[in-house]
Amino acid sequence: MFHDPRDGLVGLALAATGAGALWIARRYPAGTAADLGPGFLPGILGALLLLLGLLMAAGACRGPRTPFPVLQLRPLLAVLGGVVLFGLLLRSAGLLVASSALVLLASAGLRGAGWRVALIEAVVLGVLAVAVFVHGLGLRLPVWPAGLPWN
Amino acid sequence: MFRRLTALSMMLMMLTTLVPVPAGAQAGEYPQRPVTLIVTLPAGGPTDAAARTLATALSQALGQPFVVENRPGADGAIGARAVVEAAPDGYTLLFSVGSLVALPHLQSPPPFDALRDLAPVAAIGSYPFALFVHPSVPAANVAEFIEYARSRPEPLFYSASTPGEALAATAFMQATGVPLTRVPYKGSSQALPDLLAGRVQLTFGPVATGLPHVREGLLNALAVLTPKRLPALPDTATLEEAGIRGVTVPSWQAMLAPAGTPPAILDQLASATAAALETAPVRERLTKLLLQIELLPPAALAQRIEADDALWQRHFAATAAARQP
Amino acid sequence: MELIGHLQLGFAAAAGAQNLLACFTGALLGTLIGVLPGLGPVATIALLLPLTYGLPPLTALIMLAGIYYGAQYGGSTTSILLNLPGEASSVVTCRDGHPLAKQGRAGTALAVAALGSFFAGCVGTLFLAACAPLLMRFALDFGPAEYCSLMLFGLSGAVAIASRSLLKSLAMVVLGLLLGLIGTDANSGVARYTFGLRELDDGVGTTVLAVGVFGFAELLHGLEHACRRTPAMRPCGRLWPDRADTRRAVPAVLRGTALGTLLGLLPGAGALLPAFASYALEKACARDPARFGQGAIEGVAGPESANNAAAQTAFIPMLTLGIPSNAIMALMIGALTLHDIQPGPQVIVHDPVLFWGLVASMWIGNAMLLVLNLPLIGLWVRLLATPYRLLYPAILLFCCLGLYALANRTGDLYLAALFGLLGYLLQKSGCETVPLLLGFVLGPLFEEHLRRALLLARGDASVFLQRPLSLALLLAALALILGALSPTARRARRQLATEPV
Numbered sequence: 001m002f003h004d005p006r007d008g009l010v011g012l013a014l015a016a017t018g019a020g021a022l023w024i025a026r027r028y029p030a031g032t033a034a035d036l037g038p039g040f041l042p043g044i045l046g047a048l049l050l051l052l053g054l055l056m057a058a059g060a061c062r063g064p065r066t067p068f069p070v071l072q073l074r075p076l077l078a079v080l081g082g083v084v085l086f087g088l089l090l091r092s093a094g095l096l097v098a099s100s101a102l103v104l105l106a107s108a109g110l111r112g113a114g115w116r117v118a119l120i121e122a123v124v125l126g127v128l129a130v131a132v133f134v135h136g137l138g139l140r141l142p143v144w145p146a147g148l149p150w151n
Numbered sequence: 152m153f154r155r156l157t158a159l160s161m162m163l164m165m166l167t168t169l170v171p172v173p174a175g176a177q178a179g180e181y182p183q184r185p186v187t188l189i190v191t192l193p194a195g196g197p198t199d200a201a202a203r204t205l206a207t208a209l210s211q212a213l214g215q216p217f218v219v220e221n222r223p224g225a226d227g228a229i230g231a232r233a234v235v236e237a238a239p240d241g242y243t244l245l246f247s248v249g250s251l252v253a254l255p256h257l258q259s260p261p262p263f264d265a266l267r268d269l270a271p272v273a274a275i276g277s278y279p280f281a282l283f284v285h286p287s288v289p290a291a292n293v294a295e296f297i298e299y300a301r302s303r304p305e306p307l308f309y310s311a312s313t314p315g316e317a318l319a320a321t322a323f324m325q326a327t328g329v330p331l332t333r334v335p336y337k338g339s340s341q342a343l344p345d346l347l348a349g350r351v352q353l354t355f356g357p358v359a360t361g362l363p364h365v366r367e368g369l370l371n372a373l374a375v376l377t378p379k380r381l382p383a384l385p386d387t388a389t390l391e392e393a394g395i396r397g398v399t400v401p402s403w404q405a406m407l408a409p410a411g412t413p414p415a416i417l418d419q420l421a422s423a424t425a426a427a428l429e430t431a432p433v434r435e436r437l438t439k440l441l442l443q444i445e446l447l448p449p450a451a452l453a454q455r456i457e458a459d460d461a462l463w464q465r466h467f468a469a470t471a472a473a474r475q476p
Numbered sequence: 477m478e479l480i481g482h483l484q485l486g487f488a489a490a491a492g493a494q495n496l497l498a499c500f501t502g503a504l505l506g507t508l509i510g511v512l513p514g515l516g517p518v519a520t521i522a523l524l525l526p527l528t529y530g531l532p533p534l535t536a537l538i539m540l541a542g543i544y545y546g547a548q549y550g551g552s553t554t555s556i557l558l559n560l561p562g563e564a565s566s567v568v569t570c571r572d573g574h575p576l577a578k579q580g581r582a583g584t585a586l587a588v589a590a591l592g593s594f595f596a597g598c599v600g601t602l603f604l605a606a607c608a609p610l611l612m613r614f615a616l617d618f619g620p621a622e623y624c625s626l627m628l629f630g631l632s633g634a635v636a637i638a639s640r641s642l643l644k645s646l647a648m649v650v651l652g653l654l655l656g657l658i659g660t661d662a663n664s665g666v667a668r669y670t671f672g673l674r675e676l677d678d679g680v681g682t683t684v685l686a687v688g689v690f691g692f693a694e695l696l697h698g699l700e701h702a703c704r705r706t707p708a709m710r711p712c713g714r715l716w717p718d719r720a721d722t723r724r725a726v727p728a729v730l731r732g733t734a735l736g737t738l739l740g741l742l743p744g745a746g747a748l749l750p751a752f753a754s755y756a757l758e759k760a761c762a763r764d765p766a767r768f769g770q771g772a773i774e775g776v777a778g779p780e781s782a783n784n785a786a787a788q789t790a791f792i793p794m795l796t797l798g799i800p801s802n803a804i805m806a807l808m809i810g811a812l813t814l815h816d817i818q819p820g821p822q823v824i825v826h827d828p829v830l831f832w833g834l835v836a837s838m839w840i841g842n843a844m845l846l847v848l849n850l851p852l853i854g855l856w857v858r859l860l861a862t863p864y865r866l867l868y869p870a871i872l873l874f875c876c877l878g879l880y881a882l883a884n885r886t887g888d889l890y891l892a893a894l895f896g897l898l899g900y901l902l903q904k905s906g907c908e909t910v911p912l913l914l915g916f917v918l919g920p921l922f923e924e925h926l927r928r929a930l931l932l933a934r935g936d937a938s939v940f941l942q943r944p945l946s947l948a949l950l951l952a953a954l955a956l957i958l959g960a961l962s963p964t965a966r967r968a969r970r971q972l973a974t975e976p977v
Contacts, residue, residue, distance in 0.1 A: 010905040014647050021654050021669070028666055034935030036927045038661040038668055045654050052647040059643070069904045075699035076900065079692060079872060080893045086876050087889035102876060103869040109699050110865045121866060125873055133877050137523045140187065140220045140884065194522045196810055221522070222884055225660070225677035229885070232674070257665060262674060308932065334931055335663040337924070340800050347797065348616045350932055359813075363798055363820025440813065 001061065005068050008060035015053025022046030078109030094142040095134060099126040181241055181416050182215040188406070189220050189234050191227030191247045197278060197359055197440055201404050202246040204436045205275060208427035209420075219246075226314070228254050228262035235268045239411035241420070245269065249277070249401030252456055253314045253463045265460055270412050273424040274405035274447035274455070276437065280319060280376040281387065283361040285349040286368065293374050293393035296353075297329055306330040307352045310342035315400040318466050319355035319376060322398040323390075325469070346370070355400070358383060359441045376400055383441060401459040404442065405452055421449050479606060486605075486832030490840055495538050495833070498531070499841045502539035506546020507848060511554055511856065512874045516683055517547035518803045519881040525807055533815035534830050538837040540811060541791075544804050545597065545838070548747075548787050549845050552589040552780055553856050557582055559694045560871065564686045565747035565783045567913055568755045572768060572775030579771055583715040586853045588725050588773055589780040590846060596733040596781035597842035600788030603737050605835045611792055615741045620929035621939050625949035626742075627922035630749055632953040633756040634914040636960040637768075640969060645911045648902070652915025653922075655680060663927060675887035680895075682748075684879060684888045685916055688895025689902070689909050691875050695868050696900045715853060721773045728758050728774035732781035740786030740801070741793065747783050747802065748917050752910075754782035760959065788838060795823055795831060 002008030025046050031037025082105040089098035100122040107118035133139040188206050192198045199221060206217040222230035227247055231254070237243035255261035263269070282293070288307070290296035300307050309331045311317040317333065324331055334351050336342040339360050345351045347369050354361075355376065362383060364370040374390045375381050376398055390398050406424065408417060427433050428446050437444055447455060489495065509520045521543055528536035551566040556573035569589065576585040603611065618626075631649055638645030658669045659679030670676040717725060732754040739750040758778040759768045768775050793799040798819035800806035809819050817827060824831045859867075879888050902909055933939040940946050959965060 006905055010644075010902075010907065014651065017651065017654075024669060028661075028668060029664075032935065033937065034931060034933075036663075036930060038664045038666040041923045041926075042654070042657055042668060045650055045657070049647065049650045049654065052643060052650060056643055056647065071904060072700050075696050076897070079695055079699070080896050082872060083692070083876055083889055083893040083896070086873075087880075087886040087893075090880065090886055090889075099873055099877075102873055106869040106872050107865065109868075117866070118869075121869060125870055129873060129877060133881070137520070137881070139523060139877075139881055140218060141880075194525050194807065194810065196806075197813065199810065200813060220884060223678075224883060224885070225674050228674060228677070258667075258674075258677075305934065332931075334928060337662045340806065341924075343797065343799050344616055344793075345619065345928075345932075348619065350619055359818070360798075363818040363822060367820065367822055 002057075003063050004060040004066045006060075006066065008057050011053045011056030011058075011060060013053070015050050015057065018046050018049030018051070018053055020046075022050060074111070075109040078106050082106040082109075090141065093145045095130055096126045096143055097145060099129040181419060182213055184242065185216045185218050186213075186242050186244060187220050188217050188244050188246050189222050189230045191223060191230035191245070191251065192221070193223040194219075194221045197357075197442070198246070198248055198404060200440050201275065201437060201442055204433060204440075205246070205406065205424065205427065208430065208433050209423055212423045212427060213419075217244075225262070226254055226257070227251050228258060231269070232262050234407070234409055235263045237409050239270075239409040239413075241408065241412050241416035243409065244272070244420070245407040247405065247407065249403045249459060250314045252401065252459045253318075253467075256463050256467045257314060265456060268410050269407040270410050270417060271447075271449050271452035271456060272406040272408055272417055273421045273449065274403045274445070274452045275424065275428060276442045276444040276446075277401075277403045278441065279358045279381055279443050280315070280355055280400045280402060281358050281361060281372050281381075281384065282323075282353065282355055282374045282376070282390070283346070283365070283370045283372055284353040285346060285351075286371060287349045288352050288371070290373065291371075292388065293390065293395065296373055297327055300329045300331070306332045308332050308334050308350070310334050310336050310346055310351045310354045310356075312336040312339050312342050314463075315402055316355050317470075318463070319398055319400045321466060321470060323355065323395070326395045326397055355398075357402070362441070377443065381443075401455075401462065403447070403452075403455065405447070417449060482828065482832045483605060483836060485828060486834075486836030487840075489534060489829045489833030490538065490836040494532075495535050495837060496840070498535045498539040499542050499837050500844055502542020503546040503841050503844050503848060504542075506543040506548075507550040507845065507852075509543065510547035510550020510552075512878070516551075516878065517544050518683070518807075519878055520547070521804055521807045523881060525811060528811055533812060533817055534833045536811050536815065537808065537830070537834055538841075540804075540808055541834060541838060542841050544808075545784065545787050545841060546845060548784050549590065549593055549849055552593070552776075553586060556585045556589065556776070557856060557859075558871070559698075561686060561690050564682045564913060564917065565751045567686060567690055567748070567910060568751040568779040568783075569776055570690070571755070571910065572770075572772045575769070575771035576773065576776065581771070582857050583853055584717050584721060585773070585776050586856070587715050587850065588717055588721065588777050590849045590853070592725065592729040592732065592777045592781040593784040594842050594846045595729055596736060596785035597788055597845075598839065599733050600737050600740065600785040601835060601838045601842070604788055604792055604838075605832075611741055611789070615793055616797075618742055618945070619943070620925040620932060621943050621946045622949065623742075623925035624922060624929050625940055625946040625953070626749075627918045627925065629949045629953040629956070630753065630918045631915065631922070632956040633753060634911040634918075636956040637756050637759055638908065638911070638960070638969065640906060640908065642960060642969070644907045648907055648909065648911040649915040652912040652917075653919035655685070655912075656916040656919030657923070662924065673887075675885065675891075679920070680891060680916075681882060681888060682913075682917055683882055684892045685895055686913060687875050687879055688892035689899035689912065692872075692892065692896025693899030693903055693909070695872060696896065697903060698864065698868060715850070717773070724772075724774050725777040727761075728754075728778040729781045731757055731761070732778035733785045736782030736785030737789050739782070740789030742801070747786055747790075748914065750782040750786040751779035752914060754778040756956070760956075765965070791834070791838075794819060795834070796820075 021042060025039050025042035028039030029037035030039045082102045085105055086098050086102040089101055103122040103125050104118055130143050134141055134143055190199050190202045203219050206219050209217045222233055234243055234245040252265045255265050290299050309320050311333050320331060346354055361370055365372045372384050372387045374393055375384060375387050376390055380389060425446055521540055528539060552569050554560045555566040555569040556577050559570050559574040561567040561570055573585050634649050635645050658676055660667050660677050735754050736750040755775060758774040759765045790801045790805055793801050794805040800809050812819050876889060879892050899909055929939055
């Protein structure tokens with residue numbers, strides 16, 4: 001159906017986003033000319049994005065045939081998963097553990113990175129983060145996991 | 152080899168920064184470790200300055216650091232929720248302002264129950280408000296202003312960037328019957344250019360914001376919204392002197408704790424705050440910030456919060472009714 | 477000459493040992509922070525503000541100002557070398573700076589950025605010194621109608637700089653505008669597109685979006701191409717621009733400086749708009765616009781000068797009226813207030829030493845930054861020799877810490893991860909993300925000023941045409957759009973579209 005499946009899918013996704021924005025915006029009052037309501041701009045933008053998305057999808061049905069780009073899951077999971085893990089650990093397990101976990105997980109994003117090097121880097125960067133951010137810049141964060149005797 | 156040694160020694164140096172400092176106080180007594188004072192406004196503002204002044208004084212008085220942590224967002228709901236959800240052990244406290252009580256009425260679902268989820272510790276005072284007008288408004292006092300505003304074919308514009316500013320303007324309109332049109336702003340820094348250029352004619356704003364421009368003749372202060380005249384604006388009458396009653400802004404600055412904090416800790420914090428407010432450096436610093444010092448002990452603060460809650464409820468009910476066609 | 481007397485007073489104050497030290501510390505700290513990706517000046521100044529409480533007001537202000545413009549310098553380093561903008565305003569520098577680095581001309585790009593910034597900083601400071609009160613009238617006359625038209629101009633620019641598909645760029649601007657609407661509407665109090673999450677009540681932070689869409693997405697891109705990447709980047713290039721570069725860069729620096737000086741005056745316009753407007757201007761002026769995005773030196777020189785000039789003139793509304801034009805100025809007002817100085821018109825009259833001392837320190841600071849940065853360029857470029865597998869976890873960690881330090885919220889981290897996914901997918905789909913960021917930053921301002929302009933005009937939309945400045949900006953916006961639709965521009969885009977991404 002699409003000659004350029006990439007643009008076709010992006011167009012459809014954008015159109016769906018626009019439609020969603022439009023659907024949610026119907027709950028916001030549009031107001032009057034002298035007192036525009038919170039729904040005025042969202043309505044216009046939602047409709048515009050819907051239109052642009054459909055145009056893009058329509059354009060993808062013509063033109064030269066192009067292959068679909070490759071999406072690699074490994075870096076995606078390692079990097080973004082690392083960020084989420086860091087957020088989850090930060091307040092409960094402390095900066096040291098959270099930083100090291102982030103570095104370890106992120107290092108797994110690249111095939112063939114030795115785990116020994118990653119482990120050393122995790123510890124070094126964890127200590128560095130504590131030194132710079134907690135001691136240097138005075139960021140308010142626990143360093144150690146909660147419940148340790150010296151806390 | 153050499154590089155490895157340097158790396159090792161650097162790591163060791165860094166490790167020494169991690170060694171925890173043992174707590175110094177005796178067992179069983181509060182506070183035994185640093186106390187976090189969550190401020191619901193960003194660093195650098197007047198509330199943050201007041202909170203830091205108090206935190207420094209409490210650190211000296213109680214022997215443990217009181218550390219200010221700014222948790223701004225959602226008009227203060229984010230910081231307040233962090234305190235409401237914290238353990239009620241006296242190690243997480245809230246420093247917030249009068250409009251905190253308005254949040255449960257403004258946001259849905261209500262982020263917290265202002266009367267039940269928070270235990271009042273002490274208010275240290277409030278930032279006074281005043282009625283400022285642009286010099287293009289030909290009025291030297293409130294009576295002339297009311298006359299002028301009534302004589303105009305279209306209502307004058309007022310800027311409002313906080314619930315408190317809107318509350319004051321609405322109360323003024325109710326008390327005098329003068330129609331005014333609200334121009335909403337995200338913050339006073341956005342409102343100031345329009346006010347100074349005269350595109351918006353008046354505001355009920357904090358004295359600290361307007362005062363420098365009054366001194367320069369760019370704005371006129373017609374009335375202060377406090378019970379008494381202010382030392383900073385000695386020639387400006389109060390609204391009550393002008394015969395207008397009931398226009399106040401709940402702008403207190405206070406420390407609160409999560410509900411369920413042991414009464415002994417609350418008492419200790421309240422009396423330490425009261426003592427700090429008696430010391431000369433603290434008084435001097437707060438006065439410089441244009442804060443009107445007025446200590447409210449726990450019981451009085453609780454009463455004030457209850458009264459404010461009713462005030463906000465009336466205000467929002469009236470605003471909602473006015474919106475209905 | 478009154479000005480010279482004032483400047484003498486200022487230099488005498490700023491040249492004191494303590495103030496020189498503060499200036500140096502601030503500039504150095506700012507540079508380091510600017511170089512660390514993710515940790516921007518806002519978070520740093522917020523963190524360091526308490527440290528300055530004990531310093532005298534002038535010293536505190538000099539140090540904070542040093543951090544501020546030091547970070548502007550440092551921010552360009554990661555943008556050029558790693559394609560990682562430390563701040564929203566350096567996103568523009570990435571577009572041409574990073575391709576230059578890939579061609580092995582990182583040294584030249586960095587030197588041009590530093591020299592351009594230095595020149596712009598000096599001119600901006602001179603403006604600040606010479607006509608601060610005069611310029612303030614201009615800023616005050618700029619009302620909601622003018623702002624609204626300025627934002628429309630900026631948005632048309634976002635579409636016009638599209639190098640591949642106009643349709644995709646327009647869609648990205650609209651998507652950015654929609655993302656910018658997230659949060660509580662200031663006029664009505666209605667929470668829009670927050671999905672019941674209280675963390676979204678204040679909207680999405682610009683840094684959160686920028687780090688996600690640009691930073692994380694770039695790391696993902698880098699990981700996919702890691703094996704090809706490191707050797708492709710020659711570690712060092714020559715530092716000084718050659719004659720061809722100079723001929724291109726000098727007019728760009730001049731134009732960027734002029735644009736930045738003017739736009740910096742406007743409270744709320746921020747640092748992104750000047751940088752971006754300068755980029756659009758350079759592309760419009762260039763004889764062969766197709767080079768842009770492929771490593772055009774003007775694309776670095778112009779925006780970097782504009783953003784630094786704006787950084788200096790942003791002090792004018794703060795010092796003369798007490799109006800902060802960005803989050804950093806708001807923090808500086810806080811620092812002044814703590815020292816019992818109410819920023820406002822009387823600062824120049826009542827505290828001449830403070831005002832002129834700060835102005836003089838900016839000159840000193842800019843010179844220090846140049847001396848500091850030129851030798852460091854070699855060091856930064858050599859940093860790239862670090863294997864990518866060691867470099868990227870460190871970058872990621874600093875990004876995360878910087879994000880958290882913004883507001884002490886972990887929610888911002890999850891949000892940035894989400895935007896990282898979005899940025900990655902958009903990159904894969906050939907959509908440019910710069911228009912997205914511009915729509916995101918300008919959208920809320922556009923809506924705010926549109927509503928306010930109509931409210932103050934009591935519903936009369938002709939206000940936008942009646943005010944001359946507003947009309948001029950609208951016509952300029954129209955010209956940008958027509959220019960982008962012209963056959964020449966179309967041909968250039970078609971040529972690029974056929975090249976591999």
